[in-house]
Amino acid sequence: MAFLKADTPLDVLKHLLLIGVVGLLLVLGFFYVYLPMSTHHGETITVPKVTGMNVADLENYLEERNLAYFVDDSSYSPNIRPLTVLVQDPAPGEKVKEGRKIYLQVSMKNPPxxxxxxxxxxxxxxxxxxxxxxxxxxxxxxxxxxxxxxxxxxxxxxxxxxxxxxxxxxxxxxxxxxxDGEGNQTFAVPNLVNMPEDEAITLLVGQGLQKGEVFELPAEDGQVPGTVVRQRPVPGPDATIRMGQLVDIWIAK
Known part of the structure; x- marks a missing residue:
């Protein structure tokens, strides 16, 4: 007990020095002994690749590696087996502490x-x-x-x-x-020969037909310039056409 007496300034200095040493030992012990023991400081685990695995196989697989998982998202794809892991966080190869949860996105069992x-x-x-x-x-x-x-x-x-x-x-x-752009109504091919070009086109449109190619031919004897001298398909007793089809015409020039 004599050491604890503070009769002289030297005794006071000894006491302060002792308190400082004890305090330093406590701080060092807390950061370099207690914390490493309680938090497994420096002990890390490499995250394995779990994408492509089924959720049913994960529990034992991760438990053996002192890891856990949590499904926080899901999406649907008809070409992927239900409950397959699509995305993981942290990524494979990252270093984490024991007990760390791996967050997963999995494929849905039923389509939305x-x-x-x-x-x-x-x-x-x-x-x-x-x-x-x-x-x-x-x-x-x-x-x-x-x-x-x-x-x-x-x-x-x-x-x-x-x-x-x-x-x-x-x-x-x-x-x-x-x-199909053609329709199903059929009727006789209209005769456009000798009709003026504008009247022939008006007739085609009125019957639900379309103007095709327009060709020019030198006018022959008896042909009026600007009139239709030939057409395709050719009109006739048995010639039929369907709505929406094209009709080509030749004009005398």
Whole structure:
């Protein structure tokens, strides 16, 4: 107890020195002994690659490596097996502490349900782009007689029409009924020979036909310049044509 007495200034200095040494030992012990023991300082684990694995196989696989996982996101792809790991964080090869959770994005078991987009009234090419943007598949494309060339007339799922806004699962195949631009009404080929060019074209349009190529020929005896002298297809008792088809004409010049 004599050491603890502070009768002289030297004794006070000894006591202060002792307190400083004890305090330093406590600080060093806390940072270099206690913390490393409690936090496993310096002990790290290399994150394994788990993308492509099924979630059902992860628990034992990661537990053996003193790691855990948490599924925090999911997405759907018809070509990937359900519950397959798509993305992981941290990435493979990173160093982490024991017990660290690996956050995962996995493929969904059931496809999400969305609203069917409107495809009718637009072109078949535009419909395909819309289906792709909605993660829907293009099924069969059926051409039917109609003057609306390449226009989507109906949208079908499993043979039944589906209206815009109806629920539909992503990945579903959607069939398209598309106009062929010709129509199905047939009639006799009109005779345009000897008609003025403008009248012949007006007649074609009025009958639902289209002007094709226009050729010029030198006018022969008896032919009036500016009139039709030949046409294709040629008119005749048994010659028929369908709405939307082209008619070529030759004009006398």
């Amino acid at each position: 349900v969305i609203k069917m987009p409107k495809l009718t009234g637009g072109t078949s090419k535009n419909a395909m782009l819309i289906l792709k943007s909605y993660d829907l598949s293009v099924g069969q494309i059926q051409l039917v007689p109609d003057l609306a060339q390449n226009e989507v007339l109906k949208q079908l799922v499993n043979g039944k029409e589906i209206v815009p806004g109806a629920p539909i699962a992503k990945g579903t195949k959607v069939d398209l009924v598309v106009g």
